[in-house]
Amino acid sequence: MEKQIERQREAEPVEIIRHHEEIQLKQKAEDKRLESLPRVLKYQDIPWTLSANACCKRYTGVTPSALDQRLLNLPLYSLSLLEQVLVPGGKNGGHRHFNEAIFYILEGEGFEIHDGIRYEWEAGDLMCVPTYCVHQHFNRSGEKSARLFFSVPIVFEMLGISRVEQVGLHPDYEIPAGAAITRNERGEMVGYKVEGGLELKLSADLLHLQKMEDKKALAQMTAKPGNKYDQFLNTLGEETRWRQSVPHIIKGKEIPFENTRMGKIKYLLSPYSPSPLLLYDCFIQEIPPGGRSGKHRHLSEEVHKILSGRGYDIQNGKRYDWGEEDVVAIPINTVHQHFNADPRHPATFVSFQSRLYTYLGHGGFEHLEDAS
Numbered sequence: 385m386e387k388q389i390e391r392q393r394e395a396e397p398v399e400i401i402r403h404h405e406e407i408q409l410k411q412k413a414e415d416k417r418l419e420s421l422p423r424v425l426k427y428q429d430i431p432w433t434l435s436a437n438a439c440c441k442r443y444t445g446v447t448p449s450a451l452d453q454r455l456l457n458l459p460l461y462s463l464s465l466l467e468q469v470l471v472p473g474g475k476n477g478g479h480r481h482f483n484e485a486i487f488y489i490l491e492g493e494g495f496e497i498h499d500g501i502r503y504e505w506e507a508g509d510l511m512c513v514p515t516y517c518v519h520q521h522f523n524r525s526g527e528k529s530a531r532l533f534f535s536v537p538i539v540f541e542m543l544g545i546s547r548v549e550q551v552g553l554h555p556d557y558e559i560p561a562g563a564a565i566t567r568n569e570r571g572e573m574v575g576y577k578v579e580g581g582l583e584l585k586l587s588a589d590l591l592h593l594q595k596m597e598d599k600k601a602l603a604q605m606t607a608k609p610g611n612k613y614d615q616f617l618n619t620l621g622e623e624t625r626w627r628q629s630v631p632h633i634i635k636g637k638e639i640p641f642e643n644t645r646m647g648k649i650k651y652l653l654s655p656y657s658p659s660p661l662l663l664y665d666c667f668i669q670e671i672p673p674g675g676r677s678g679k680h681r682h683l684s685e686e687v688h689k690i691l692s693g694r695g696y697d698i699q700n701g702k703r704y705d706w707g708e709e710d711v712v713a714i715p716i717n718t719v720h721q722h723f724n725a726d727p728r729h730p731a732t733f734v735s736f737q738s739r740l741y742t743y744l745g746h747g748g749f750e751h752l753e754d755a756s
């Protein structure tokens with residue numbers, strides 16, 4: 385017998401909510417804020433600050449929370465933007481986080497220790513820190529400083545996996561006055577605590593460590609998967625193994641420039657080359673004396689660090705001037721074109737672009753004019 389479905393009259397609403405109006409109002413306020421923020425930050429206007437980990441310029445704000453940094457100094461949603469200095473012979477504290485991180489070496493020479501493995505770098509290289517890898521930077525030179533321009537994606541914080549496990553302290557970092565130092569059974573410092581206040585632990589999180597070790601163990605699986613569940617595990621293992629085997633340093637010197645419709649570009653990181661990073665693309669662009677790049681727009685955010693020269697951007701019809709060492713932000717879906725204002729010298733910049741938008745459907749890429 386066919387089952388009788390008793391239809392009930394839908395409940396009367398208790399109240400009318402203005403949810404959609406509120407969303408639109410909030411969006412309008414956010415658009416206004418985005419539009420009001422600068423596109424260019426000057427190197428000299430951003431101070432150096434010292435944290436437990438590193439001495440940095442923080443172009444996207446000075447709070448420790450990445451989400452709070454959104455739309456603070458620059459019109460950026462997905463990228464945080466910093467620059468780190470390592471004094472001659474210096475090093476940072478060393479730590480681990482779920483966020484992947486991308487570093488362009490602006491000047492100097494040094495090396496990395498990533499999960500116990502050493503990688504050498506020099507100016508012009510791109511250095512990739514994969515997700516959840518203990519990493520520490522070292523300046524190899526006893527005479528010159530090294531500077532690293534870098535970014536971490538903000539999305540990790542939205543997903544609840546933004547934790548940082550600090551392993552060591554920056555050599556110049558001072559713990560707060562009155563803090564009690566905590567030590568392990570061997571008498572080594574493993575953190576500090578201020579009564580009723582700040583606390584820092586210098587150790588790995590064992591629970592998360594175990595999870596990541598389990599993931600690494602999957603890389604050892606060789607049996608052919610018999611069902612979808614095993615296939616998931618195998619794929620995770622294969623990806624983990626592959627990411628551990630690809631280069632963490634991309635040598636700038638070894639990559640040629642290409643003449644593209646957008647201009648003269650050297651791709652350091654793209655979906656078409658192996659990398660331990662998933663969420664960034666990176667390239668160097670050179671604009672000839674008095675020349676201009678192509679014109680386009682894309683959904684994904686882009687930022688430039690000017691390596692040499694002077695010029696300006698036209699973004700959505702407005703002019704923004706830039707010079708050497710400046711940081712330039714290109715917000716989502718903005719029509720943009722770059723101009724070299726110097727008739728005698730080329731202008732160059734390094735570009736970080738968020739690849740996250742591509743994974744969300746690659747919306748809105750439009751090439752509008754060729755470079756000249």
Ligand SMILES: [Fe+2]
Nearest residue numbers: 479481485519
């Ligand atoms: Fe880091």
Ligand SMILES: [Fe+2]
Nearest residue numbers: 680682686720
């Ligand atoms: Fe672009």
